[in-house]
Amino acid sequence: MVRVIKQETYDEVVKENIEELEMSPEDAIEDAIKQFEAQGVDLTNIIKDLVLNDTSDMILSCLKKLETASKDNKNCENIPHILEKLKTELDKDIARRIYAAKQNAYSILLDLMKSNKNDINILKPALKTMTSLMNGHPDLxxxxxxxxxxxxxxxxxxxxxxxxxxxxxxxxxxxxxxxxxxxxxxxxxxxxxxxxxxxxxxxxxxxxxxxxxxxxxxxxxxxxxxxxxxxxxxxxxxxxxxxxxxxxxxxxxxxxxxxxxxxxxxxxxxRNEFCQEVEDAGGLTYILDVMINHPDTEKLNWQALKLLKALAGNDNVKAHIVTSGSAPLIVSAISRFKSSESVVAAGFSCITALTLKSSSNAGVFYDCGAPFIIIDAMKQFPKSENVIRHACQAIRNMAVRNNAESREFVAYGIESLLNDALKIHGSDDVKDEIKAALRDLGFKVQLKEQWLGKGVGLKND
CATH class of the missing domain: 1.25.40 (Serine Threonine Protein Phosphatase 5, Tetratricopeptide repeat)
Structure with a gap:
């Protein structure tokens, strides 16, 4: 069970280090952190450098000024500056945000926005400050x-x-x-x-x-x-x-x-019908145009691959995606961005979805040189569980109904690559995917029976 302490408890230890052990403030803070962490205390919600810069006074001061301003609507010209100072403190860490929340910051900011909803110069910075306050703290x-x-x-x-x-x-x-x-x-x-x-x-x-x-x-x-x-x-x-x-x-x-x-x-x-709706609205054409017109934009290609994979949930759309010429674009994207783990994983996932229960689609990917590209990309990320998992799934779907074509994987040395991956990920969840890929490619693999039973006959009373 995680142990937590109050801000006051932490501050007392730091002050003791300074006053009784004559440590510098920096050393006192470092020692206090080590002490509490050794005891298994979670310091996430603690402002650790309070003794160096009394942030709490600044946060409290800002909140009091804002509370007063929201009630009497005076000195409004200073409010944006106060909000900016408060936002700067809140953006430093979650501990300051939690401290401010305990000082009723949410209600103060909400009241301020309500009383100044027609004043953009106050409303806009107040919204920004509220967003900072609730970053990682949405319960408010x-x-x-x-x-x-x-x-x-x-x-x-x-x-x-x-x-x-x-x-x-x-x-x-x-x-x-x-x-x-x-x-x-x-x-x-x-x-x-x-x-x-x-x-x-x-x-x-x-x-x-x-x-x-x-x-x-x-x-x-x-x-x-x-x-x-x-x-x-x-x-x-x-x-x-x-x-x-x-x-x-x-x-x-x-x-x-x-x-x-x-x-x-x-x-x-x-849902199935939503995939069809996107295609009917011309979505597939737009996606392929994006991949053609922006071949060097990594993030955009990753997003396009994610969408193609999602649309492949509909069998009719899946077939149309491949017949529309997406396979060469997908393989090319993986090749161009083979140093990007996110693009490679998304590309493998897309191939997996498009070749699921479709030997004809798998054949198209063989024709595009997918086996070599998949193996080449796998070599870039031998330790990535995400890449290896999606690669094995893609290999399985391409091989399971295309035994003759699957020899391409064998020719490019997939067996040694998968066995090396098994050594690295032997204790991970991905090991079963690696073994399944070896099995579906016809290689020797040791499969472990998950349940052997006790050899006791069942009785039917």
């Missing part, structure tokens, strides 16, 4: 905060304010299932749809809206065994998928926006 959001967020989305016309607000909302969704569900119940979906459908929407605005959409379909809160990520993705897809696909054409010259849109669509195509 309450229904009053959600109501205010929806109110600003409905009433505010300044694009820069909307963007900052969307970043705050996104921060509230990360690792917090309850916040995601409460925001969804507050009808954030229709408000996001309005932003996506705006004729004069800017690219940066689209990116922030897409960021919120992806955050709403996360399933990263360990405190909740069952979330609503799939349900949220389904609702959003039905409302926004065709609109989002159309944006690929609208922002085709903006690499950052196109990449974010592709990644967002990939998180939404959680």
């Amino acid at each position: 959001l309450d229904m009053a905060g959600i109501e205010f967020q929806m109110q600003i989305l409905d009433q505010e016309t300044n694009v820069s304010v909307i963007q900052v607000l969307l970043r705050w909302i996104r921060q509230c969704c990360i690792k917090h299932e309850v916040n995601r569900q409460n925001l969804f119940n507050a009808d954030i979906l229709n408000r996001l749809k309005i932003i996506l459908a705006k004729e004069n929407a800017t690219g940066s605005e689209m990116r922030d809206a897409c960021g919120v959409i992806r955050a709403l379909v996360l399933d990263d809160d360990l405190r909740h065994e069952f979330g609503k990520a799939h349900e949220h993705a389904t609702h959003i897809a039905r409302a926004c998928l065709s609109v989002a696909t159309g944006l690929l054409s609208k922002f085709k010259d903006d690499k950052g926006v196109v990449g974010d849109i592709m990644l967002t669509i990939a998180t939404l195509v959680v």
